[in-house]
Amino acid sequence: MMKVIEHEHPLKLVDLQVNVEDVDDESDDEEEKEEVLVPQDEFSCTCKRCGEDINEYYRYYYKCIHDSCDFTLHKFCAELPKTLNHPSHQHPLTLHAVGGALYICYNCWFAKDVNCFMEVDKRRIYHPSHPHPLVSLSSKPILCECAACGKEHKGVFFHCTACTNFAIHNDCAFLPKRLLIQNTTNAIFSHTHPLTLSYSFPPEEQRAKYYPRCRVCDGNFDYMGNLWIYKCEKCIYYAHLDCATSRRESFMSILSIGGGPTVKNYKDADYPNLLHLPFPDETCSIPKHLFSKELGLADYGNHEVSLPHMNRQHELILVDTGSIGSTSSKINDMIMCHNPMKKIELLCSGCVRPIMEMPFYKCAANEDKSCNFALHEWCTRLPTKADNHPGHPQHPLVLMTNIPNMFNIFHCGVCRLPCNGFAYGCVACGFYVDVTCGFMPERITHESHPNHLLSIVKEDLPSGRRCLMCRLSIHFDNIRGTGYKLSFGCSFYDVYIHPWCALLLPKTVRHPYDKHPMHISYLPIENHKSEYFCEICEEELDPHSCFYHCDECSQSVHSDCAPLILQCETETYSRFHKLFGYGKGVYLFLNMKFGSIHKTDGHPHPLTFAQGIESDGECSVCAEELQFKMILRCSECEFAVHHDCLENLNKS
Template identity: 25%
Template sequence: MCRKEGWIYDGYRCSECRDFTAHKECAESPPEIDSPSHPQHPLKLLVSKEYSFQSHDCDCCGVQLLSGMVYHCSVCDFWLDIYCARLPPPHDMENPKAHYDHPLTYMKKDMTFTCHVCDSYSYGNRYECKRCGLDFHRECADLCPQITHSAHRAHPLKLLKDDGVLDHTSVKCCLCQDVFHSRRCYICSLCKFIVHVECAKSPPPLSFSSLTTHDHVLTLLPIRISFTCNACGMDGDWSPYVCLQCCFVIHIRCVDLPRLININHHDHRVSRTYSLPAENHDSVCGVCRKTIDRRYDAYSCSRCSQYAVHSRCATLENVWDGKELYGKPEEVEDIEPFKVIAHNVIEHFSHKKHHLRLTKGGIDCESSMCCKACIRPIYSDPFYNCMQRDFILHGKCANLPIKKRHEVFSEEFTLLPNAGSHHGIWFCHVCDRFSDGFKYISDTENIVAAFRMDVPCSSIREPFDDECHPHPLYYISDRMGKCMACGEMKIFVLRCVEEDCGSYALCYRCAGLPRRVKHKVDDHTLVLRYGEKEEKGKYWCDVCEKKTNPSKWFYTCDDCGLTLHVKCVLGDFANVEPGITFRYYHDADSKYEVVANDSVNRPLCCKCKRRCMSSNIIKTCEGTDRYLCSIECT
């Protein structure tokens, strides 16, 4: 509502999405006020959806109105943010609390400045000391240089103005344990007790009772003390809540852990458990893959007896979607992608005009027909085909659920069919591949900004069995790694969690490579080969005629002995059907068409002046046959 950052100890939060939080005084703001900043008319409260906040600034502080709530006078078009509405109208300060040496002059002028107190770079109205040439935010100029805090009554806390003091103190707030990003804080130099301004203004309660956290009253212990949190199992050194009756200790940030949630690493709900049952004595965390200590809280699944997750792992931002499900009945979603019409005949949600028939024997591997979902050849796999049109789906792709969760993103994904050539191609955020096939997206209401994932990536789930590695691989969040198959640094990688193989990683792009492909360079099927630890000889790519690294993955023909680079075989458009037209974002004026590179002579790329290697390339739609071999040449 006021868009001020910091912990909220006394306020409101949405019980469903947990994304909307508000200070108590902000949530209880009246719908209409008489403000001394605008005595002519009363001001009415507006939410962000009722006004265009991109085009308005607060007429008091001059700061642009972002999403939140504001007060507005429709007669005078006067705008006031909710923070300034609680303050008296701005005026010159004779004895400012943050700079009591000289008076401050209120400068109602839009300009950039750096606040002397919080050291942040801002734009808008400000207070200025004419003698010192210093600028202040309105709220910073009114900060007391010394306060008495309820969590540290032994000594007063002084407003910190010198970054050098932080060299002798903790770099984290002693209450909320968040790292300091500015020098605006209060400190007791004797006890090395330091807190954010927000925590100083809104301190945590000295004691509270919550049956969802603990059976007894918890009391704040605002001192330096080493402890292990009973909720998350992590060590702490400042200000825990304690129950002396039970020897129970917990971080401030852990007192409000959710009770029932969905996580992206598991298909069922998981609930907070204060002590895992005996059958879970050797449970391994489903996220970090480390053994769970039964002395601390965890999340477990009532359906899968052995599945459990550390509480600190289950509530990570990229694991949990932020929704508390306690007290909400579990709704059974219809995720079935088709209806059975007759024996081996279905009606698929992506192709409702005609029915699809199952063919179990596959088709000739020479055929170029591709699955509309994954854009890969059918070969000998079972498939569904339309009885009246050229529409084919692999048997596995036809069974893809409409809704699913995946470990790379906390939100639930929804399957969307390909929209046709007039919508062009799209980009998978997991493997960095182009595709025009089916996609899973994270937000159906805002498709442009949604997280997108192609079918091959969505089919890779942990534990992933890599044929060239003896142990299963898992996705570990927020850890970049060097892929052992392509040698590139990637954000989304599958890792080996064994201590001896901790450096082994495989990116989703390589994990989803087709194990066999067809290419015009050979009449036989090419097979994916895994890197060799020791070089047994020099390999040469029969497409680009350059050396191949035997420690990286490559394609080979067992009958002819040919070896080929993965990029030379697949290229940038292997997951795009020929005939698709699109516009690339950095060159919106040019239109391209994906074409098959199946002519007798490979065409020359108009940019790099080399022969186009991969099976699919692009051609400009300008009436001239100008070919490009890769997206880098556009």
């Protein structure tokens, strides 16, 4: 307790920097507990002696022991000596604190304001970011690097007298503990919760949060983790100091580079056929967009392709709603459309996308279960060739319904995925693309980088560039071990997207693991309280890479697990990624149609073409694992073999 001459009650000392860990947080209400631990608005009151503000950076202050009394003093004001000798005057000075604090010489009635004797104390602060007091050594601006933001400033700095290399700029020292980012960036960047000032971002915390990037500038954070940031851990939302506060209007500099992602940089009239991605759902695709009678673009004309052109050994029949009532129940079962909610799979043999609506074409030989051939109605009108493909402009690509190998499998020259659907190919050069990549547009827009045109980029890019969606390297195919050049890029930003991420990942998917449509997300979900893990493979999920999420159930799945159904649900490509250390962002076998039945001289029973699972064990030919590989499996015995092992066996 302390007594001062101008106040009748004793004063008690208050520490304004009590650790939040000392707060009683025994509340059972999780939301209430979280609010307790969030720093409240900064404390401020007025010193009754010097008339200046008291704030937490002075750390200690005195207040009246009676809560109803608002008498407060700075600690250094309250502890001023009653008398002092000062070189500015020859006589002792006495503290006079009635009607304002003064030091007075009663011999010659010399008086001086107490503020004149406390300049050093008022330039000293106790900042919660540092264990030692900080002092502003001069009121004149100096050029120095700030330990808070890591940038060089010219201005007033607070230095640590114990640590010779620690100084923080005046603007950083008094940043608000909490802020709403939309208020500081003119609502350009928004977040529903206040962001909290954090005085470090340790490497282990960055690692635990999947190395997040600044939500404003998309830049990295200090690897050493010593710089301050604003964050909301509930939403995994992090921002640099300058970006969150726009002290130098960092978001305005973004907008000045050709309009920024919030301002459209093209006119719709100039691009009437522009493809806006992602597609709404799995029923949509580039072939449907171009060649369906309802949606097809006039630029491509009327490309009617006769069904005999498909070179099928069996007749194809048109399945539509009018044919269902006249068919037997046996055939009825065979013409059900693809429905992941009922675990029914029906894939087009041309584009290898789900057939989710009628009409479509199907093999008429119902008695021959070895044939699972089916076609979208629009895939019967695919053009016979594609000219000037960006991946192979030197030769036209010809439509091929069968690739010259045993299982009709090729690796697409754009997306690098294995495919056994139709191809556009140049046999002379050995270049093939699937029918989706065969009509890869020159320009697109994508909601992950809205309002800016993304154009095909053919040249090599500097190392370190990553896909905006999957966050994997933009120009190296880890699966095939082969470099490639095609990507979609923004001419105003260092932003790139893999062609397969843009063209093959729809906006919504349906999956039997969730009764609601799951929507694609490119960033962590706002107010998501639990950890992120995939509902299908039950492995961890990086929320900074695109993934599918159900807002109602708060469930998430990897983008490369989302299309899986039937036996592949528990044998996912994400597990493959985890085991073997490389990934692609989309399901490895997205362009593969399994289920066909093959007869071979090397085995007495029919073999089913499938994805290998753990229970398949080892290959009967090479004795290597079959899991995650394309295999042929016998349903009558334990024979199973890699597809290429069987192909090589037949060749020999």
